[in-house]
């Protein structure tokens with residue numbers, strides 16, 4: 001297993017714990033570096049976390065410095081921003097319309113681009129510009145939130161995907177099982193983060209989580225295993241349902 005794991009009782013505590021961690025890292029980063037840059041996970045699991053952040057209780061008495069927080073996405077579906085499947089729309093509804101974050105701080109992926117390769121190129125250009133990257137330099141996010149699919153994918157890095165070996169910052173990928181394109185950050189970016197947090201909930205993830213955290217490492221089969229930050233933390237935040245197949249030795253965290 002790479003990283004550490006913390007097991008919490010249920011989805012509500014997963015959301016609360018994740019929001020509190022987001023808030024702590026944000027306050028620390030802004031205090032140290034004047035800004036906090038995070039890439040958000042899509043899908044359904046993190047929605048409650050974003051709603052907990054919007055509620056404003058995750059940072060105790062201290063309001064979050066939204067004007068110093070820059071939000072990106074780890075991946076996006078090949079749909080317009082108002083589409084029900086859009087990760088941007090999910091975050092907008094759960095968080096962005098409820099906190100005073102400046103529009104310029106929101107760096108959504110252009111899922112509406114007819115050619116997803118254009119969307120990936122735009123994301124790459126925006127990373128280079130907003131992080132002020134030199135040639136061949138990777139952006140270093142303060143936090144990247146990730147989910148994990150029951151097939152072991154993360155972001156939009158799916159089993160067998162060529163994006164797993166990409167040297168670019170972002171890729172457009174065809175996902176055969178879903179018959180759709182996606183746009184995703186690459187392992188090069190994810191593994192350059194200061195902190196990566198996986199949010200995994202539900203019994204349908206239990207067997208995959210057992211295999212992903214097990215001793216057999218095969219990132220082409222389980223892309224989540226490719227996430228090994230070179231100089232950063234990796235935390236697996238799982239509810240008891242998702243963690244129920246883990247051996248007791250793997251259950252380093254105890255339910256909060």
Ligand code: 6PG
Nearest residue numbers: 042043044045147148149154155
């Ligand atoms: C997406 C996500 C994807 C997601 C996993 C888990 O665009 O769907 O980026 O990687 O995190 O599929 O999704 P759930 O949280 O819905 O189980």
